[in-house]
Amino acid sequence: MTVQTLHTAQPFSRDPDWWRGAVIYQIYPRSYQDSTGDGIGDLAGIVKRLPYIASLGVDAIWISPFFTSPMKDFGYDVSDYCDVDPMFGQLSDFDAVIETAHAHGVKVMIDLVLSHTSDQHPWFVESRKSHDNDKANWYVWADAKPDGTPPNNWLSIFGGSAWQWDAGRMQYFLHNFLTSQPDLNFHEPQVQEALLDVGRFWLERGVDGFRLDTINFYTHDAELRDNPALPVEARSAKTAPAVNPYNWQQHIYDKSRPENLNFLRKLRAVMQPYNAAAVGEVGDEQLGLEILGQYTAGDDLMHMCYAFELLSGDKPTAQYIKDVMDHVDEVATDGWACWAFSNHDVMRHPTRWNLTDDAQRMFTTLMMCLKGSACIYQGEELGLQEADVAFEDLQDPYGIAFWPEFKGRDGCRTPMVWENSNQNGGFSEADKTWLPVSTDHLGQSVAQSEADSGSIIHHYRHAIALRQAHEALKTGTCSPMSVDQGCLVFTRAGSDEELYCAFNLTDENAKLEVPRGNWQVIDSAVSHAVPQGGTLNLGPWQPCILQRKLT
Template sequence: MTTNNDWWRGAVIYQVYPRSFFDSNNDGIGDLPGVTAKMSYIASLGVDAIWLSPFFTSPMKDFGYDVSDYCGVDPIFGDLDDFDKLIEAAHQHGLKVMIDQVLNHSSDQHPWFVESRSSLDNDKADWYIWGDANPDGTVPNNWLSVFGGPAWHWDSRRKQYYLHNFLDSQPDLNFHNPNVVDALLDTVEFWLKRGVDGFRLDTANYYYHDLELRNNPPKEEVVEGSIGVRLDNPYAYQLHLYDKSRPENIEFLKRLRALLDQYPNTTTVGEVGCDFSLDTMAAYTKGNDKLHMCYSFDLLTHDSSMTHIRNTMETIEEGLGDGWPCWAIGNHDVARVATRWGEEQDAIAKSKVYMVMQLSLRGSVCLYQGEELGLPEAELQFEQLVDPFGINFWPEFKGRDGCRTPMPWENQASGGFTLSDSPWLPMSDKQLPLAVSEQDNDALSILNAYREFLHLRKAHPVLINGDIEFLSHDDTTLEYIRKNDSEQLYIALNTSAEEKVIATTLELETFPLPQSIQSGHFENQQVTLPAYSVFFGSIK
């Protein structure tokens, strides 16, 4: 069994996007008191922790991922007292609380940047990454922004460019300056002292840059659909050797871990996005002296094949050592699973199989709000978009608003999210029939499938801390074993619309699954899997 100090190993972390969760004051925007009001719902799922997306003071150009005060709560979400009440309520329900830390960059309205850009010789002149123009006035090098175009923005006060890996209103902090690192760690400790149990680290491999500002080389092959690659975005055409995933990052992560080790039972999960993300995950988590966990975008692509799933799992297992992975198949940056992987054909049945898969693989889990309802991606018109990423790349890329629409609590016009006539994003009519009120008392609903399987998982530690061994697969089926000293479970998945039969030499006894999950059966050394089904067997 896991100890209290490593509760995070195998934990299920429920991601709350506060703007869209529940609006307690009916201004059209979800808030911290809204999260507190729904804490019993979160606890009913059987998850272990919540991860709060940013609620810090911000001009909201990127909806909180542009921080102007690392130690403040933006008034649209409430105040520090509301945050303290949320922590208290979560802990009373037995839930840990993790918060998003956006350390790589701040808002251009943060006082640090306001001072930094004021002159070449102020106290914070080198707190951000500044570069002189080339003799012809062009940008310092070929680095690109994730959001499109050069990663450099001209500042007329300093007559220099500053680096921004994301929006030009999100200048990158200079981690090569020890004063910056000290200041950021102070903000981390501010929240530790308030009782948070951990941090989700946004863009955790972006912190350091190459001091020589060397150009990134072109990527030898650009494959549409591979990790993070869209051919409409020039960012995909570079091999990002010098603007992120730098070796200096390791020492910072060690300092961060040393700080958290002073606060027992706390944890970190780092977001890693790069061409060699699985290697980076391994490097950042093994050794017990850096991050506790990492997750990558490897399962956030459009490739839902069991071949891809197995290759991803085995690659990380080979390099992980004593490190620990965390897996997400949905979050606030990608299309909803029911649409991206379910293709909206038998999406609920298919989503139940992916749910069982995610919750029975080795590693911790990040579960994005609404995935437990099987929500499809919301369809928005251009004039309804607020996401700058989507606005920049419309119509080839619709942006991230479709997965950020308000949580449907009730099957009515406002979804029970707000009494406001103008929520910050429109309620999706496609999602209303899947509201919590519609699924709560339906024994076969995907909501209750999540609840039942999450509670079953807690009753069988082998699914939390057991080793994993893959047996066979094709693009739509996968079989593997989870085992520890006291139990061995055989698991088979079928994500196709056709019945599949798998021969096995194992001696199996059917392991009963909840009625809400379509189950296969075992007979005459064959596992028969109906369409969109799973089979669990205890190995004799």
């Protein structure tokens, strides 16, 4: 780990519960803004664009990994947790991100990848040297079976066995992802303490929280028991593509172990003095929401988590969303969810769900009305579709491995489009960018969207402002949801108001009966329907938000 002179950021005043109901904007730094002309986005580019981000009205940014890395998995393979990779700048550039974001009232969350490192991390380089060095037990090593095959049947989410043979130690090491991403051994106390020190380093530097990559992958079964097979009818493709046999197992021993809770409590204790918050990514096909509930229960574990119920699959119906939220109410009564429709790992939701412009707007408003926190992904506010990336331009090893049945994640990672005046959309002055800028995106650039009063970016601002203006939406209670004629209906309530929320998730008109009361439309920019004598006529993909005062 590189030793750096620590810069202590100026204190940033914040409510310890700032994360409840917060709107978080995810930045994939390789693709946001290039300030050096090398075709790759960087931290200085983020600094440049922070006024724009603040103008959206969000509470915080989440920055995907920018740490030193060989970039086999584009930063999710860390070789130094406490330094910035030169392609993104240096620590002083990160300090500028913190300072500028805080000056604009925006908090900064960074993406911590704690379950595994790069095989070039000094910890692993030392660990693989022998069976008896200081870090010999820092990774998950195991002997081969008598026939030389791997210790058990665990599979990598990127395909094939989760075990890789190492000729030096004459043992296998565990990798839940790429072979170049060996898994840390959380059964080793020194590993846990080293990772807690990583958290302390960035908290002292001024970060306001963490997004915790693959939070349920930290701890493995110490006995290395085989995972049972999963019946065909129970298989899903929430966290791995359907063509991946990873979906054929019930992952009860390689991840989501109960011992993980002990580490999460230690991490929460480290964060507590800083009023920092964490959002965990739960990757589990069968038990994602249950784990979300476990990991966010009480006040000594994680603040919030997200699973993949709204990040994968076909366009959700009102009944599907009701079922998901009912399930959350059942298994996470004392927890907190964070909802997202798109991120750097999944196809952009306007393409995945084949949404019309009206449907995109409706889903945006719905997200801002759901109980929990919300996360939006860069370019989502422009209504960007998934980009089409040719095979010869692919960078994602996941997509290359499963092409053409699964094209990987590059289509949602192409560079942000700021203007349409040049071939790179204002992202970079390089002759070639790390992924090509989508020509289909140029017509939806920030500059053009800002100039068009009817573009979806203005709807995002209105929907976010609606959430920010009503504590009932940020932290209030939510009634049990109901479904009527394909419409999702529920109420949110705060100390002094109740909000009636209705969303038509169909292509047909619907006529709903509004409960008795003195209801008023509170924002015509996001809610166009007006009740007439207790009857609400909702057009296709139309939302309606009504308010009545309680005092």
